[in-house]
Amino acid sequence: MIDDILHIFFPRTYTLGNGKVVKEKFNWAPYITIAVIVFSILCAIATKVDIPRLIQRSNAFWDLIREMIPPNWSFWRDLQKPMIDTIVMSVLGTVVGCLIALPTSFYLSSNFELNNVYLVGHRGLLSLLRTLPTLVYAQLLSIVIGTGTLAGTVSISIFTYTICVKMLYEQIETVDMGPYEALQSTGASRAKCMIKAIYPQIRGYFWATVLYCFETNVRSAAILGYVGAGGIGVQINEQLTWRRYGNTGLMVLVLVITVVIIETISRELRKKLVQG
């Protein structure tokens, strides 16, 4: 028994009949498992995980859900405008971010032998900016340019730009450079070669990326109102403060339905775009 347990952690050495010594491959798996368990326990302590309280208070959670059902349908009148705002913010933010990202991504791809210092610098800056969620930009901007949908739209644009550029230059680095060389040999400038030889190869992928960003942005735009950057988030904050759970229920329902519809359509379109 003890031997079996030891066997899990220490690879055995066997001596075969012909005198050859065979050593088992060292297995990391048990060590990783133990490390994960220990770290999880540390995390549980840090986050004050309290199972008895969860069980004791779980009724309150279900009560909350029960109070949201049925949703207060009459609230739809007040909800329309912020919901449309949320979607428009996402659309505009996505379009602006992606349209700026498209030309930039060409100049950040390593296959055109451009200035390396600029490339590494710009890419590095973007990978730092990419770590911040849209919400942080929204909070910063709502202070600098004032609360409202503009702050929301701009912060969505910035976030979209940072992720779209990366997805695009990684794609551009996989394209066939043959047509580019061919166009260079006709005496076309670098920008023209990119437009005519590279862009057609990533066109489908680009629009798929736009749709993907839009999906992500609709999800994250809903919360921006929390920091005053416009959209449905303002309402969520308000209705919860006043404990109007029926209204909250309607908002959740509308959000879920919107996300599902947009995701379904976008997924189908993306499949077609990437194939075509």
Place this chain on the structure above:
Amino acid sequence: MIKFENVDKVYANGTRALDKVSLEIEQGEFVAIIGLSGAGKSTLIRTVNKMIDITAGKLTVNGIDVSTLKGKELRKFRRKIGMVFQSFNLVLRTSVINNVLAARVADMSLIRTLLGLYSKQDKIQALEALDKVGILEKAYSRADQLSGGQQQRVALARTLAQNPEIILADEPVAALDPVMADVVMEDFKRINKDLNITVVINIHHVDLALQYADRIIGINAGKIVYDGPTKNITNETLKMIYGRELTEDDLMKEKKND
């Protein structure tokens, strides 16, 4: 006229691809460059339009010193020189006509290029180029629906659409089957005769070179070892160029009999 005077090309890793190359090619000639792979054929052809820069010597094309060209002047110079590649180098995800029209963008403004606004003259020129290589009916097909031979003819049409004085071809038939190779070589020959365009072609297959070219340049380890009319080629000269007896790989027609 293309004129090489003691041209050297040494790559950054020390490989000497061209070694004191001197030669002259007159307007309207059909020249085949033969030799083993790695002998410097590709380098030789690519120095003509400065896709590769030379390291020593002097290279002039129609009196222009190629090594001094930069930026806008280089691009203007390249417009008169067409290039055809082994792997066709077409944009497969777009139509044939768009591929041919791409050769016209060098003369267009950036905004017209971006919006794809080609002039009527450009469109006619592109369609005529397709007509010259006999695939006018494929103009609106997507490039990836065409066979290899057809794709190489689109690439040839793209080159014609830029009204070149010289066409450089880097192993244009190596990726094709023998029948298509003949068709494409015929196209080159016709274009050379009808339009008086200089054709310089890199070709691995000796039999095709002998069949179509007027003049053969044999190159071995970056040095020119033979330069003369096709009819003077003997088995001895071939052995000198290749440094060994010819094998089946060096002939395309042998494969056809398989």
Place this chain on the structure above:
Amino acid sequence: MSSKQLTVQSQLEKFPSVLPKFIIGLLSFVVFYILATITISFKGINERGLLIAINAFKGLFNPSMKIITDLGQYGLLQMLFETLAIAFLGTIIGLVFAIPLAFLASRNMFPKGINNICLTLISVIRAFPSFMLGIMFVKSIGPGAFAGVLSMAIGSIGMLSKLIIEVIEDLNPGIAEALDAAGCSTFEKIRYGLIPQLSSNIISIVLYRLDINVKNATILGIVQAGGIGAQLMFAIGARRWPDAGAMLLGVIFMTVVLEYFSTKIRTRLAGQKG
């Protein structure tokens, strides 16, 4: 032959017009313009805003050393660790629920009826806004990191199980058959047939989700569900720029380091398979 009648002129007439594209472009521009004017109120950046921006920049590049060196509850290190802990624990708990759910939803494991029930459940979870979950847990069990862990766990189930389903449905059935033929028990089949095939893929998926969760954990703070987010937002809101700067740098540093290792491990795992 019909192709003989084909001339340059007749082909020229077939050249697709740019007009439809032009109209679509113009229309979408008009639509975007109208949308923008209806929704977006541009009050203009006044001088005050500009001043704030300059101060913000100054502060962000002069992070407060007090927060960085403070080891207490509101020190940077503890807040970052709490954020990481929410993300990590949330991912692990999410995984514990996602694995059985993914098996139930895989076509090659269970009948279609069970598949569909589970798939519906997964897509509902996926569509549910994660910050709403955060709010609901904060309302029911009280504010704090525990609420964050719970909402992160549930929020992760959707994507984790969706990706795991793909892995399970790609399983090579031949290995299980071979073990069957060798007379292995169900346990042995799972241990030697299933786990070796699944584990590296699942680790990749978990690391990928962990990356996302660390970013999401910053958002959760805004709804009082723990982590550095709340303090960060307070600092920005109160224009305590040096504090905000320190926290932003902390978040960026942690995410970049984590992303670096996670990408490295994932590429190695992918390399092993190929």
